[in-house]
Amino acid sequence: MAAQFTAAAPSPVGLPPARRRHGRWTPYLLLLPGMGWLALFFVTPVFTLMSQAMQTRPDGAPVGYFRQTWNVGHYWTSLQEYWPWFVRSFGYALIATIVALAIAFPLAYAIAFKSGRAKNLLLVLVVAPFFVSFILRTIAWKQILADQGPVVSMLQTVGLLGDNGRILSTPVAVLSGIIYNFLPFMTLPIYASLERMDRRLTEAASDLYANGWTSLRKVTVPLAMPGIIAGTLLTFIPAAGDYVNAALLGNRDTAMIGNVIDARFLRLSDYPTAAALSLVLMLSILVIVGVYVRRTGTEELV
Amino acid sequence: MSSDPTPNGPQGDLVLSGVTKTFGAFTAVQELDLTIPAGSFFALLGPSGCGKTTTLRMVAGLEEPTSGSISIGDQDITWTKPYKRPVNTVFQSYALFPHLDIFENVAFGLRRQGVKSEVKRRVDDALELVELGHLGKRKPGQLSGGQQQRVALARAIVNRPQVLLLDEPLGALDLKLRRQMQVELKRIQTEVGLTFVHVTHDQEEAMTMADTIAVMNEGRIEQMGSPGELYEAPTTAFVANFLGQSNLLQAAVTSRIGDSISVEAHGQHLTLPASRVVSSADRLLVGIRPEKILLAPGDFDEPDVNVLRGGIVVDTSFVGVSTQYLVRMPWAQEIMVFAQNLGVADIVPVGTAVTLAWNPKHGFGLDGSEDVNAGVELVAAAG
Numbered sequence: 001m002a003a004q005f006t007a008a009a010p011s012p013v014g015l016p017p018a019r020r021r022h023g024r025w026t027p028y029l030l031l032l033p034g035m036g037w038l039a040l041f042f043v044t045p046v047f048t049l050m051s052q053a054m055q056t057r058p059d060g061a062p063v064g065y066f067r068q069t070w071n072v073g074h075y076w077t078s079l080q081e082y083w084p085w086f087v088r089s090f091g092y093a094l095i096a097t098i099v100a101l102a103i104a105f106p107l108a109y110a111i112a113f114k115s116g117r118a119k120n121l122l123l124v125l126v127v128a129p130f131f132v133s134f135i136l137r138t139i140a141w142k143q144i145l146a147d148q149g150p151v152v153s154m155l156q157t158v159g160l161l162g163d164n165g166r167i168l169s170t171p172v173a174v175l176s177g178i179i180y181n182f183l184p185f186m187t188l189p190i191y192a193s194l195e196r197m198d199r200r201l202t203e204a205a206s207d208l209y210a211n212g213w214t215s216l217r218k219v220t221v222p223l224a225m226p227g228i229i230a231g232t233l234l235t236f237i238p239a240a241g242d243y244v245n246a247a248l249l250g251n252r253d254t255a256m257i258g259n260v261i262d263a264r265f266l267r268l269s270d271y272p273t274a275a276a277l278s279l280v281l282m283l284s285i286l287v288i289v290g291v292y293v294r295r296t297g298t299e300e301l302v
Numbered sequence: 303m304s305s306d307p308t309p310n311g312p313q314g315d316l317v318l319s320g321v322t323k324t325f326g327a328f329t330a331v332q333e334l335d336l337t338i339p340a341g342s343f344f345a346l347l348g349p350s351g352c353g354k355t356t357t358l359r360m361v362a363g364l365e366e367p368t369s370g371s372i373s374i375g376d377q378d379i380t381w382t383k384p385y386k387r388p389v390n391t392v393f394q395s396y397a398l399f400p401h402l403d404i405f406e407n408v409a410f411g412l413r414r415q416g417v418k419s420e421v422k423r424r425v426d427d428a429l430e431l432v433e434l435g436h437l438g439k440r441k442p443g444q445l446s447g448g449q450q451q452r453v454a455l456a457r458a459i460v461n462r463p464q465v466l467l468l469d470e471p472l473g474a475l476d477l478k479l480r481r482q483m484q485v486e487l488k489r490i491q492t493e494v495g496l497t498f499v500h501v502t503h504d505q506e507e508a509m510t511m512a513d514t515i516a517v518m519n520e521g522r523i524e525q526m527g528s529p530g531e532l533y534e535a536p537t538t539a540f541v542a543n544f545l546g547q548s549n550l551l552q553a554a555v556t557s558r559i560g561d562s563i564s565v566e567a568h569g570q571h572l573t574l575p576a577s578r579v580v581s582s583a584d585r586l587l588v589g590i591r592p593e594k595i596l597l598a599p600g601d602f603d604e605p606d607v608n609v610l611r612g613g614i615v616v617d618t619s620f621v622g623v624s625t626q627y628l629v630r631m632p633w634a635q636e637i638m639v640f641a642q643n644l645g646v647a648d649i650v651p652v653g654t655a656v657t658l659a660w661n662p663k664h665g666f667g668l669d670g671s672e673d674v675n676a677g678v679e680l681v682a683a684a685g
Contacts, residue, residue: 203364204397206384208457209414218410222401 046282052275064269074276082260082277086284089257092171093240096178097186100235101228103179104186108227109220111187112194126187138177138248145173145249169251177245185234193227194220229296233289240285257281314375315339316361316465316497321370323356330356332521334370338514340464343491343498345512347505349544349677353521354501358467361499362391374464385414390458391467394474396450398442404429404453405438411461428460429453431490448479455487459494468500472507484510505545509533517541519677533591535666537580542589542668544677549595549637551588552670563667568633572608574665585670593640594664597627599650602657608665610658613637615650625649629656 053074055066079086111122129137145151145167155161167173197220205215221228243258257277264274316338323331331353338344346354359365361372363384371380379387390411398407408425417424429435432452442450451471458466471487472480488511491498502508508515509529516526517540525532525541532545542548553567561576567588574588590608602609610631617628627639627650637658641647650656 198395198397200393200395200397201399203384204391204393204399205410207362207364207389207391207393208411208461209385210410211383211385214414219399219401225401 049275049279052271053279055272066271074272075280078273078276079280082257085255085257085260089240092175092178092256093236096175096182096239097232097236100179100183100186101232104183104190104231108187108191108194112191126184129184134181135244138181138244141177141180142168142248145176168249169254171254173249174246174254177249178239178242181245182235182239186231189230189234190224190227193224197223225296229293237285237289241281314377314464316499317373319371321360321367321372323360323365324368329521334523336516336523338497338499340497341495342513343488343500343511345500345502345508345515346518347502347508347515348518349503352518354518355469358469358499358501361465362389362467363387388464389467390461390463391469392454392458392471394470396454398450398453400442403438404434404440404442407442407453408457408460410457424460428456431459431493432456447474448483451475451483455490459490463496465497465499468498470502487511517544535578536589537668539587539668539672539674540677543675547592547638548589549592550668550674553586553588555584555586568631570610572665573662574667575663578665579667581667581669583670587668587670587672587674589666589668590660590664592638593642594660595639596659597629597639597641597650598657598659599654600657602659604659606662607659608662613656613658615652615654615656618649618652620649629658
């Protein structure tokens with residue numbers, strides 16, 4: 001009797017063993033579509049890129065003709081040749097992330113805590129740009145920053161810009177575009193974090209001798225950290241690889257690594273260099289993000 | 303500007319004078335005058351919406367009074383920013399900082415005040431006081447409700463404020479834990495000797511812990527005194543009903559001889575001591591607590607005892623330590639009687655004709671124009 005009882009104990013509800021085994025596979029079944037998608041559209045291209053990056057054009061071969069030579073040196077030579085574009089890309093991405101954060105945090109704070117009944121309207125306004133295509137909006141910025149446009153003439157009137165000064169085709173234009181385009185990605189996660197925050201914590205902070213500024217630094221910002229980290233990642237990663245803003249609003253001197261890859265692949269048919277640059281870019285972003293997330297504390301991300 | 307928030311010198315009384323707070327058309331607190339002596343355990347007791355939490359928040363600086371002033375000792379703090387007041391609060395929701403561990407939560411106030419060398423010792427002492435010394439490295443989310451409550455207390459006490467405010471601090475705990483924390487809070491108050499101002503709607507909690515209770519109703523203080531005074535000699539129908547239970551009888555004064563007032567209530571003759579009557583009106587409410595009444599089957603007669611005849615038991619409930627009777631009187635009023643379980647008499651069954659009697663000195667007299675049921679439904683709501 002006793003033996004029987006213990007034997008039955010693991011499945012007390014009387015589930016047949018077959019069904020339990022089936023249940024064990026459920027998570028994998030659920031993962032299958034996503035994994036399949038990633039294998040097809042991420043893993044395969046990455047391997048294609050890796051193989052392409054090690055090809056060489058034989059002497060005298062026509063443009064765009066390459067042979068697999070397992071030449072690992074392309075990674076190094078492409079980095080040697082194009083490192084200034086890498087530096088510029090990461091520099092722009094960093095500046096854009098910082099400026100976007102400086103704009104988005106007060107914005108998200110105001111929407112979360114100070115907007116009252118206008119909250120939903122303001123949130124819609126933050127998201128509204130997505131109703132128009134990314135490219136179209138960037139072209140619109142071309143108009144706004146044009147030499148005869150309102151921004152330039154205003155800055156000239158105030159004297160901040162010389163009579164022949166311009167904004168278009170300068171780093172300022174490229175940065176403005178990047179910041180504008182990625183602002184919602186910064187704002188929304190920060191808003192979500194602040195919204196979740198218990199307002200009574202700031203009262204507790206002020207009761208415990210923290211003035212408004214200290215309470216922001218010691219309580220509000222740390223509690224908004226998950227949103228801040230998510231927002232900075234969602235801005236920095238695509239900004240580092242962006243080429244649309246530099247292509248439409250910049251010139252040769254503001255070209256980013258995305259523009260170089262674009263040109264190598266599509267205009268010069270220099271596939272090995274383009275592939276090597278793509279992989280180096282991916283890897284460097286991975287390293288930067290890894291260090292950043294490690295430094296700011298991984299548990300904040302969940 | 304540099305008002306030292308942690309004075310170790312003599313503390314002052316907390317004084318509220320003429321404090322009024324209105325929110326739009328609603329008056330939360332009305333012309334409140336209150337002096338809370340330094341070092342006392344003071345309870346503000348009242349139903350929800352009576353203005354007690356608003357009063358507390360004004361002392362903390364989280365609300366600004368519409369008029370009136372608040373001071374501690376000779377220091378006027380009416381317009382002082384909350385972070386500059388020598389006052390700390392234990393919030394009802396605890397409001398512990400979820401991103402900081404327990405040690406840093408408790409150290410928060412000290413660090414903001416620029417305390418450097420003593421932080422570790424003082425935080426450890428405070429955690430020791432609430433018996434959580436071993437949990438310093440945990441995060442608030444990993445603690446039980448009772449433990450979080452203690453952390454909130456330690457976080458406030460560690461700053462040695464002149465006044466510690468407690469906003470329904472035990473409201474979220476279950477009954478057993480609440481009892482335990484009541485004893486604990488009282489012990490800690492005695493140990494640290496700070497002024498505690500405790501806001502609660504739980505009359506038992508207020509009576510257990512406080513030296514002085516102020517009963518608040520609709521933005522005013524109804525009565526203030528020691529738990530014993532409030533219970534034995536309430537001065538308003540609200541206090542009589544909100545703090546424990548009372549039987550209130552409509553009565554008319556027939557004579558005043560010396561220290562004794564004779565009244566007639568529904569045709570029955572009663573007396574009560576003049577010192578226990580708060581009104582000089584001709585119509586009074588005669589109050590008597592249920593446990594002061596003796597219930598006797600049949601008739602009962604004895605000199606110098608107040609007797610009500612003609613009652614019929616309509617309900618009995620045995621609760622162990624006592625039996626609670628509901629007795630319907632000829633004038634349709636139901637009177638509550640608590641009979642202590644001394645193991646001498648049997649429970650009087652429902653339907654028995656009984657006589658109620660009590661010693662005249664246990665009765666109290668209120669103004670006859672008051673509402674007999676003031677505060678009754680609020681007890682049910684607050685409970």
